Amino acid sequence: MLQEVSSLVELARDHAILGFYPESLSMFEQAMSLVNSALKSPNDLDPGRNWNKIKNDLNEEYSTVRQLNLTLTRLRPLSGISQPQQQVVPLSRQELNNGFPIEISNNHYRGPAELGRFKGLPFSHHKARDPIENIEEIKVSDSFSELPSISESSIRRIPNPPSKPKTIPKPRIGNTNPIPKPARPFKPPAKLNPPTIPKSPSFSHDLSLELSLKPRKSFIESIYPDGQGPDSHLIQLIEQEINDSSPGVSLDEIAELDDAKSILNEAILLPSLMPEFFTGIRRPWKGILLFGPPGTGKTMLAKAIASMGGTTFFNITSSFLISKWRGESEKLARLLFEMARFYAPSILFFDEIDSIMSRRNSDDHEASRRLKTEILIQIEGISTSSDPLKRVIVMAATNRPWDIDEAMIRRLEKRIYISLPSEDGRRKLFERNLSEIELGPDIDWEYLVKKSKQYTGADISCVCRDAAMEPLRKLINKATAQGQPIQSLIDIKLPPITMEDLKEALTRVKSSVDKSSLEEFKNWMKSFGSN
Numbered sequence: 001m002l003q004e005v006s007s008l009v010e011l012a013r014d015h016a017i018l019g020f021y022p023e024s025l026s027m028f029e030q031a032m033s034l035v036n037s038a039l040k041s042p043n044d045l046d047p048g049r050n051w052n053k054i055k056n057d058l059n060e061e062y063s064t065v066r067q068l069n070l071t072l073t074r075l076r077p078l079s080g081i082s083q084p085q086q087q088v089v090p091l092s093r094q095e096l097n098n099g100f101p102i103e104i105s106n107n108h109y110r111g112p113a114e115l116g117r118f119k120g121l122p123f124s125h126h127k128a129r130d131p132i133e134n135i136e137e138i139k140v141s142d143s144f145s146e147l148p149s150i151s152e153s154s155i156r157r158i159p160n161p162p163s164k165p166k167t168i169p170k171p172r173i174g175n176t177n178p179i180p181k182p183a184r185p186f187k188p189p190a191k192l193n194p195p196t197i198p199k200s201p202s203f204s205h206d207l208s209l210e211l212s213l214k215p216r217k218s219f220i221e222s223i224y225p226d227g228q229g230p231d232s233h234l235i236q237l238i239e240q241e242i243n244d245s246s247p248g249v250s251l252d253e254i255a256e257l258d259d260a261k262s263i264l265n266e267a268i269l270l271p272s273l274m275p276e277f278f279t280g281i282r283r284p285w286k287g288i289l290l291f292g293p294p295g296t297g298k299t300m301l302a303k304a305i306a307s308m309g310g311t312t313f314f315n316i317t318s319s320f321l322i323s324k325w326r327g328e329s330e331k332l333a334r335l336l337f338e339m340a341r342f343y344a345p346s347i348l349f350f351d352e353i354d355s356i357m358s359r360r361n362s363d364d365h366e367a368s369r370r371l372k373t374e375i376l377i378q379i380e381g382i383s384t385s386s387d388p389l390k391r392v393i394v395m396a397a398t399n400r401p402w403d404i405d406e407a408m409i410r411r412l413e414k415r416i417y418i419s420l421p422s423e424d425g426r427r428k429l430f431e432r433n434l435s436e437i438e439l440g441p442d443i444d445w446e447y448l449v450k451k452s453k454q455y456t457g458a459d460i461s462c463v464c465r466d467a468a469m470e471p472l473r474k475l476i477n478k479a480t481a482q483g484q485p486i487q488s489l490i491d492i493k494l495p496p497i498t499m500e501d502l503k504e505a506l507t508r509v510k511s512s513v514d515k516s517s518l519e520e521f522k523n524w525m526k527s528f529g530s531n
């Protein structure tokens with residue numbers, strides 16, 4: 001069993017290193033499916049191996065390759081545009097951020113194998129390959145376009161004069177007859193970052209080189225070439241405040257919620273990877289709702305999906321949408337969707353959707369009614385194209401699904417219940433929260449799990465933080481009683497957390513969810529849920 005998984009993984013890694021990502025993905029999938037089915041019949045497993053860890057590690061590597069493949073899909077359309085002669089400018093080792101020399105001309109590439117393929121160059125054949133350094137020389141079949149993916153800092157090129165004058169696109173949104181604002185010096189907006197790709201230790205070179213993908217033109221540049229226009233202030237605000245392109249949460253940090261993770265995988269990541277399967281009745285979901293008690297990891301889950309890369313993440317809170325732009329909020333909503341289409345594939349994440357899209361009624365303020373209508377219209381207009389480059393997904397989270405407008409619920413086609421953690425999940429949450437702190441020898445994990453029955457992930461995190469403060473509190477109390485100044489404690493090593501500290505924290509921090517609200521969630525789930 002182990003042997004079979006190892007050979008598959010070895011092959012998958014080799015394929016990834018050579019840039020054959022789809023083949024590599026398929027081998028990872030086979031390995032993962034072997035591990036998954038083995039986990040269901042634990043008697044067949046080799047004892048002494050942590051198969052759950054193997055599964056997590058495999059998942060991580062699989063995600064890395066998947067992101068590379070997805071990024072490549074985004075770059076391919078750029079190749080093929082012919083470009084006049086470029087001079088070959090070899091780079092020294094020091095000049096390249098991870099120490100690989102590269103040479104490039106319009107029909108020749110010499111550099112790390114995976115990087116050449118990553119750029120999607122139309123290769124004709126490999127001329128030579130240095131197996132030690134994984135450097136290959138490649139003759140490129142056609143003249144290729146402007147190098148799409150490598151940052152200016154990694155490749156020195158001598159630019160050619162542009163052959164055609166640039167056409168200036170007309171503004172596409174806002175007032176149709178805009179009165180230009182007085183000219184202000186153009187301040188480039190904070191650019192949306194390119195997709196992030198997780199680093200994997202199993203690759204022969206640091207993948208952060210791929211991370212330095214050059215972002216394409218920003219939205220504002222595409223509609224207002226000089227950076228100024230009737231909506232430029234609003235666009236800049238969205239780019240600065242709402243876009244959260246690297247939320248920095250990984251799926252591994254989230255305990256449990258495996259069903260939700262796999263539904264999101266199926267709804268968001270797979271359609272981008274294998275668009276040909278997600279057409280017709282299998283077309284990807286336009287809208288996904290995460291609902292459940294507060295503090296169960298809904299926001300974390302959305303951020304982790306965004307951190308996996310490949311998508312632009314717009315993190316929209318009700319306070320931003322409602323309070324700042326009350327008068328213009330429907331214009332803001334229009335712009336948001338327009339920008340999401342521009343930066344597609346994108347995820348528009350509405351946190352606390354119940355406060356933005358509560359049930360419409362006659363008491364609604366005019367601005368709020370207009371905002372709700374606009375959001376409904378915009379979601380309706382989202383394309384269900386199977387082209388990953390055009391995909392926009394609306395994701396929303398709520399603790400009060402029953403307050404959401406019914407028309408909105410209909411548009412959030414996939415509704416996933418994020419429930420309280422199980423015993424296993426609670427144990428993982430305690431272990432994770434306490435992993436970076438010294439623990440006494442007497443920690444009784446079973447006791448912690450039993451006593452935290454109705455606790456959410458956020459509650460458990462509070463218990464652990466409270467317990468972590470206990471040794472410090474005791475030290476301060478002792479010093480104060482002895483008349484010692486607190487500053488004298490600075491160099492003292494804190495004692496480890498004991499079981500007693502955790503027990504006390506458990507009595508101080510109570511569950512933030514009551515039984516009756518859990519019933520409400522279950523009932524709502526029965527009527528409207530879909531996981």
Ligand SMILES: Nc1ncnc2c1ncn2[C@@H]1O[C@H](COP(=O)(O)OP(=O)(O)OP(=O)(O)O)[C@@H](O)[C@H]1O
Nearest residue numbers: 253254255294295296297298299300399457458461
């Ligand atoms: N499954 C989980 N795994 C790891 N940490 C978790 C999990 N669930 C909750 N947490 C912890 O709880 C905190 C709050 O989580 P998060 O904000 O995602 O919850 P939420 O469901 O969106 O809550 P709310 O509905 O109140 O916004 C996180 O920062 C994390 O520390």
